[in-house]
Amino acid sequence: xxxxxxxxxxxxxxxxxxxxxxxxxxxxxxxxxxxxxxxxxxxxxxxxxxxxxxxxxxxxxxxxxxxxxxxxxxxxxxxxxxxxxxxxxxxxxxxxxxxxxxxxxxxxxxxxxxxxxxxxxxxxxxxxxxxxxxxxxxxxxxxxxxxxxxxxxxxxxxxxxxxxxxxxxxxxxxxxxxxxxxxxxxxxxxxxxxxxxxxxxxxxxxxxxxxxxxxxxxxxxxxxxxxxxxxxxxxxxxxxxxxxxxxxxxxxxxxxxxxxxxxxxxxxxxxxxxxxxxxxxxxxxxxxxxxxxxxxxxxxxxxxxxxxxxxxxxxxxxxxxxxxxxxxxxxxxxxxxxxxxxxxxxxxxxxxxxxxxx
Amino acid sequence: xxxxxxxxxxxxxxxxxxxxxxxxxxxxxxxxxxxxxxxxxxxxxxxxxxxxxxxxxxxxxxxxxxxxxxxxxxxxxxxxxxxxxxxxxxxxxxxxxxxxxxxxxxxxxxxxxxxxxxxxxxxxxxxxxxxxxxxxxxxxxxxxxxxxxxxxxxxxxxxxxxxxxxxxxxxxxxxxxxxxxxxxxxxxxxxxxxxxxxxxxxxxxxxxxxxxxxxxxxxxxxxxxxxxxxxxxxxxxxxxxxxxxxxxxxxxxxxxxxxxxxxxxxxxxxxxxxxxxxxxxxxxxxxxxxxxxxxxxxxx
Numbered sequence: 001x002x003x004x005x006x007x008x009x010x011x012x013x014x015x016x017x018x019x020x021x022x023x024x025x026x027x028x029x030x031x032x033x034x035x036x037x038x039x040x041x042x043x044x045x046x047x048x049x050x051x052x053x054x055x056x057x058x059x060x061x062x063x064x065x066x067x068x069x070x071x072x073x074x075x076x077x078x079x080x081x082x083x084x085x086x087x088x089x090x091x092x093x094x095x096x097x098x099x100x101x102x103x104x105x106x107x108x109x110x111x112x113x114x115x116x117x118x119x120x121x122x123x124x125x126x127x128x129x130x131x132x133x134x135x136x137x138x139x140x141x142x143x144x145x146x147x148x149x150x151x152x153x154x155x156x157x158x159x160x161x162x163x164x165x166x167x168x169x170x171x172x173x174x175x176x177x178x179x180x181x182x183x184x185x186x187x188x189x190x191x192x193x194x195x196x197x198x199x200x201x202x203x204x205x206x207x208x209x210x211x212x213x214x215x216x217x218x219x220x221x222x223x224x225x226x227x228x229x230x231x232x233x234x235x236x237x238x239x240x241x242x243x244x245x246x247x248x249x250x251x252x253x254x255x256x257x258x259x260x261x262x263x264x265x266x267x268x269x270x271x272x273x274x275x276x277x278x279x280x281x282x283x284x285x286x287x288x289x290x291x292x293x294x295x296x297x298x299x300x301x302x303x304x305x306x307x308x309x310x311x312x313x314x315x316x317x318x319x320x321x322x323x324x325x326x327x328x329x330x331x332x333x334x335x336x337x338x339x340x341x342x343x344x345x346x347x348x349x350x351x352x353x354x355x356x357x358x
Numbered sequence: 359x360x361x362x363x364x365x366x367x368x369x370x371x372x373x374x375x376x377x378x379x380x381x382x383x384x385x386x387x388x389x390x391x392x393x394x395x396x397x398x399x400x401x402x403x404x405x406x407x408x409x410x411x412x413x414x415x416x417x418x419x420x421x422x423x424x425x426x427x428x429x430x431x432x433x434x435x436x437x438x439x440x441x442x443x444x445x446x447x448x449x450x451x452x453x454x455x456x457x458x459x460x461x462x463x464x465x466x467x468x469x470x471x472x473x474x475x476x477x478x479x480x481x482x483x484x485x486x487x488x489x490x491x492x493x494x495x496x497x498x499x500x501x502x503x504x505x506x507x508x509x510x511x512x513x514x515x516x517x518x519x520x521x522x523x524x525x526x527x528x529x530x531x532x533x534x535x536x537x538x539x540x541x542x543x544x545x546x547x548x549x550x551x552x553x554x555x556x557x558x559x560x561x562x563x564x565x566x567x568x569x570x571x572x573x574x575x576x577x578x579x580x581x582x583x584x585x586x587x588x589x590x591x592x593x594x595x596x597x598x599x600x601x602x603x604x605x606x607x608x609x610x611x612x613x614x615x616x617x618x619x620x621x622x623x624x625x626x627x628x629x630x631x632x633x634x635x636x637x638x639x640x641x642x643x644x645x646x647x648x649x650x651x652x653x654x655x656x657x658x
Binding site: 051052053072073074076078079080082084086088089090099100103104147151 | 550552553555556557558559560561562563566570571574575577
């Protein structure tokens with residue numbers, strides 16, 4: 001597969017602030033890549049650097065094989081969808097869509113044809129003569145995407161495009177953006193702080209923190225094999241439980257530092273006596289009777305039903321969160337036993353946070 | 359009585375009072391003089407009849423006199439040159455400066471603030487200042503032009519009928535440019551930065567971004583600045599009084615100065631009022647354009 005976007009050793013400094021640290025990222029043609037991380041992690045800076053709106057301090061940057069480091073944004077042939085949509089308020093939807101073509105000197109008749117075609121794709125046929133202020137949030141979002149599609153650029157850049165929409169619309173647009181990507185097949189880089197958006201839409205997820213890539217890979221790989229404690233805690237909702245523990249004599253079990261010092265079996269062979277951080281996903285903990293063999297003994301502190309899922313919080317410290325499907329059979333104060341499959345227990349180095357390989 | 363007081367405190371009474379106060383102020387100090395001005399433009403008013411409220415009617419005689427006056431043509435031409443020239447140059451320079459300071463280099467806000475120093479000065483002071491600068495034998499302007507080799511002998515800016523109007527025009531451009539700059543700078547700062555970024559990614563170069571984003575987005579501001587600039591220029595009196603007094607030989611007389619001369623030099627208040635009335639009509643038209651342009655403001 002050809003490499004559409006190639007970033008090698010990208011560094012970005014703002015004065016004394018090191019915003020991007022040694023970013024290596026290769027995006028094959030046609031792939032949908034999500035950059036995800038907490039606010040201030042550098043994901044938007046990275047996207048804006050690819051667009052050319054920010055200058056990188058050092059490193060190599062190639063788009064479709066061309067070195068673009070010194071190219072201004074207008075010569076990079078990329079289309080961007082902004083969080084604010086950045087529609088031109090003084091132009092009709094049609095003029096917004098065809099602005100780039102007008103600059104390229106495409107004839108009026110051909111522009112009108114292109115606008116009609118794109119309007120068909122994004123479902124805005126009846127709104128071409130409206131001004132942006134007469135559109136709803138979702139419609140503006142579509143115009144912004146249409147403006148990107150019409151140009152047939154080398155890649156699409158999305159800067160948190162769904163964060164201004166309400167929850168229901170966001171879920172629908174998520175599917176639409178993904179569907180559009182599949183139909184057009186263009187390379188896309190999508191910035192979001194919402195890990196669910198990243199997981200559901202992307203082929204390849206890049207998790208950033210403090211300007212550094214913590215891990216990148218297919219969504220399920222990040223979920224199943226997080227490279228470190230940060231990724232483990234960031235990917236997956238609700239977040240993973242972390243408990244300190246010590247590896248047992250056999251190297252195949254861990255004694256947790258919590259009341260009752262329960263022992264869980266793990267699939268990872270590690271040095272006996274080693275201190276570890278144990279990661280337990282809320283959805284992987286199975287609630288059973290308190291006297292079950294090898295179970296973590298606990299007492300329910302709080303129950304939060306959401307309808308489809310029920311959140312159970314254990315009493316005492318460290319507090320564990322367990323999710324169970326359906327409505328709750330449990331009530332606060334109930335004694336329970338928690339079990340987990342050995343291959344679903346994650347172990348991390350307590351100091352460095354890196355995952356201990358199975 | 360209690361109900362009235364209560365309405366003053368909680369109801370619409372207070373609002374009504376504020377409206378009445380403002381309206382009566384406008385009526386007494388702006389409306390009545392304006393109407394009275396129109397009335398006396400149709401009357402014969404001299405020093406002797408000035409003290410009475412009503413004066414002998416003159417019909418349209420004052421208007422005919424003004425249009426037949428041999429000075430009328432010069433004054434009209436001067437007024438047009440002075441107004442169009444001032445507004446065009448003030449706007450162009452103001453816009454250029456606003457764009458320059460919009461680049462946000464270190465100290466931009468400070469230096470932009472300093473530019474306002476010229477605008478807050480009284481017109482007469484600015485006039486005196488430019489008298490010195492434009493002075494024929496020891497003026498800085500002549501010195502610089504001479505140093506650059508552009509002139510061989512000193513130009514007597516204020517006493518040469520060819521240049522007298524332009525000496526006031528130059529001073530007025532200097533005086534009005536900061537105001538244009540500030541209003542246009544406000545307009546520029548209201549254009550969201552991401553529009554420029556979107557345009558840049560869409561392939562627009564700096565000139566295309568200015569032409570397709572900045573200018574159309576600034577339409578309302580530009581309309582307001584030009585309308586206000588025209589009104590202020592038509593009101594400009596101090597600079598004429600300080601620099602040329604309309605001379606030499608009426609070569610730099612504009613409408614507003616002529617009106618003052620007729621009224622307070624020749625004590626022919628009727629003819630002075632005629633010019634005021636004609637100017638009110640022009641200002642009204644400009645104001646209408648201004649109101650329309652602020653109404654059609656570009657909304658996001």
